[in-house]
Amino acid sequence: MTEAVFYVFAACTVVTASMCILSRSAMSAVLWLTATMLSLAAIYVLLGAEFVAAIQVLVYAGAVMVLFLFVVMLLNLGHATSDMRGPAAVATTIVIAGLLAIQLFALWRYSPDRLAAEVAQAPQLSDPATLFAAGQIAREEAVARGVVGAVAAPLFQVYLVPFEITSILLLAAIVGAVVLAKRRI
Amino acid sequence: MTGGMAPLLGPALGLSAILFSLGVAGVLLRRNAIVLFVCIELMLNAVNLTFVALAQLHGASGQVMVFFVMTVAAAEAAVGLAIILAIFRHKQSVDLQNINLLRG
């Protein structure tokens, strides 16, 4: 059952992403991307990352995409004219993206068993339950402390320093964006 | 049963690969700077999906990673769009074909 739902949303994601890259105008591209993000949020839920799904909707689709929309409307680009590159670029794209896809597609075949075997570098299959104990612990945590708590605990304990540094990063981004976008400094 | 641990690992990773490649294709195909950014965001989302898929096995670190990625993506989007705004004010166009001041 879960799998069927997953595949539905996966198809949704792929379709919206394709429409995004093939859209004619910037506005439609942004909107299609928003749709992709929402589909992805659904998939996150299916993968057991409910909190991340919520944040995806709130922050990514809700704030970042809105920012994109503002900028698009600010630029006032006018009528949608196609801005695809020429056939040479299309050929190059097919080649490169194709190669990349083929290379990455090997990932489809991964199951926890195979991953465990590769990680443990053992010829026979290892038991992923013993190798990937952290996942099980996380699940228990999620049950015990709630979904949010399961993420917040490592965030504020193990990854506290990166968390604080991120705030400085955001400050720098704010200052940079303001300065760059001002008409007169 | 090992499959119960992370039932959708394979397909999720595959989907992530597809999305990443689509994002790369979009970056190569489009001339509009904003659409380029959108495709980059698509790539970042694909990576987020990978992290979440593997978080089932490796614990909450994966989801924490997604946080950071999202934060950085937001910051980058802000600054990048500001740059595009500044360029637009100069050139009245966001067509990347025309932005070649760094030509050597």
Added chain:
Amino acid sequence: MIASQWVWLAVALPLAGFLVNGALALRRAPAKLAVSIVGPGVLLGAFAVSLGVFLGLLGQPPHEPHIVPLWPWMPAGALEVDLAFQVDQLSAVMLLMVTGVGSLIHLFSVGYMKEDPGYARYFAYLNLFVVCMLVLVLGSNFPVLFIGWEGVGLCSYLLIGFWFTDKANADAGLKAFIMNRIGDFGVLVAMVFLWRELGTLDFVQIAGRAPEMLEPGGTVVTLITLLIFLGCTGKSAQIPLYTWLPDAMAGPTPVSALIHAATMVTAGVYLVVRTNVLFAMAPLSSAVVAGIGAVTALFAATIALRQYDIKKVLAYSTVSQLGYMFLAVGSAAFAGGIFHLVTHAFFKALLFLGAGSVIHAMHHAYHATHSHQDAQDMRNMGGLRQHMPVTFWLMSIATLAIAGIPPLSGFFSKDEILASAFARGAEMPVFYLYYAFGVVAVLLTAFYMARLITMTFLGENRTGAEESRHLHEAPWIMTGPLLVLGVLSLIGGAINLPTFAGGHHALEERLEPVTAPGAAFARVELPHGATELLLVGGAILIGVVGLVLGYRATLARRIPTASEAPEDTGLARVLNRKYYVDEIYDAAIVRPLVWLSRVVLWKGVDQGVVDGAAVNGTAKLSRGLGWLGSRLQTGQVGVYVVLFLVGALWILRAVTR
């Protein structure tokens, strides 16, 4: 042995003379008096030192040569070359000869060059020449000898082209230098071989090591000696490198006397005698040396038969007589070669200086009447006996000496050479042929010398009535040295009288320690008794016949003056044009070489390959690569992204392999 310590002074004095005269030459008004004192003065001082060294050696004849080291020059690992002088019997004899004859010629030059504006420069060069020649004969090892060898070549160039404003003179100087250099290549390569085979370049050590380390008659020693001889053909004007010597007559006549008769051209003979052990160990090379000497003697004598310039006759005569010297050393008669070297220095210098007096007088005569006739052409002379009796008698003495008439010096030396060649024939029959060449050359020598004397001094005067009033004898400063040389030509034979004349080969005995290493391999047994008297008598007869024939043949017909003389035809023309050897060299060697240099090496290699391909090509390549690189910098994000992704893909592939 104490006297030998001072041998460096004999070199230092002329060197000081060179510096002083050179400095004086740079002044606007050269101090003629100072130069006249310094120039010959240092030479006389050097002669005094040489005499002292020689007498010092006489006192106790050592069997070891006395080495006077001056300075460690090249201590380079296994190669230890010192700037050192070697005082032994051979170098003492050469020292005396060079400084003695040199002093006389310097004195002569004071009179001869008196009116020349380059007076000081002349004496500077002449002094420098003596320095180099002394370094050559005194050197105790090959490199020091080579310094002198090259130095005399340089001074020869400077002095031949002394009146360089006339291009022909400058060309003659250049020709001499270049041909010498071709020969010097042989000496250099021989030095390298000697170093490689024997590990030393010192003469004493070579004489010691060669018999043990080299195979007698083997290819190595033959090669080395042939290469040394190549240098000798260049320096001593033998076939094939002799053509510079007649052209060298473009220089002042005293220069011809000193350099191209008495000293520089004898350096080749000296070198062979110095390395006599090597030549004695290589009978093939000795045969080649003797052969070339004999052929050259004959060849040059034939050319001299039809030359009209008085100096050219003497030049070819010098080439011919040098051939005799090489015939001697090729027959293992090393002392005989040195004997002829010394006597030849006497009578040839006398002949040249006498010719100089004649030319001096002719110049004055033509100058007085503003005539443009050639002062050196014998057809313009004649009957000068009345005007220049002293010169006439002295040159006649020299002529008798060179023709080999007893009891003059030339008779004994030439006789010994012919006897040695004949004696060697017993071991190698080809030497009989060389002997025959030598005998024919005696006839020709006597003939052309008699022709010279007759045309110049006897018969009726062709200079012209007006000019003949201005002909006069040379001043005493010029005839004085002539007198001294005349006396030496008369009695010079005494230094090496053979047994039949009551002597005991004094010079040969003297030089025995020097020639001993070679004598161990090849001795020459001079014939005695009836054979000896037969050979001697035959030579005298031929000489007399030649003189008489020359005299009669020259006076048989009226000689026209140079300007109205018809062109020679037939054989005479070939002889006059010196068998067209210069033209042959020009066509066969010089022109192809010049073509090679210009077309292949200059235009082809230098301009095309080095400039074009290497230098400009590298630059073009760099530019091309740079251009190629610049094409990547389009400034367009799309291109950059593609490149970025290609790189990323590559890394991905590499990492996941």
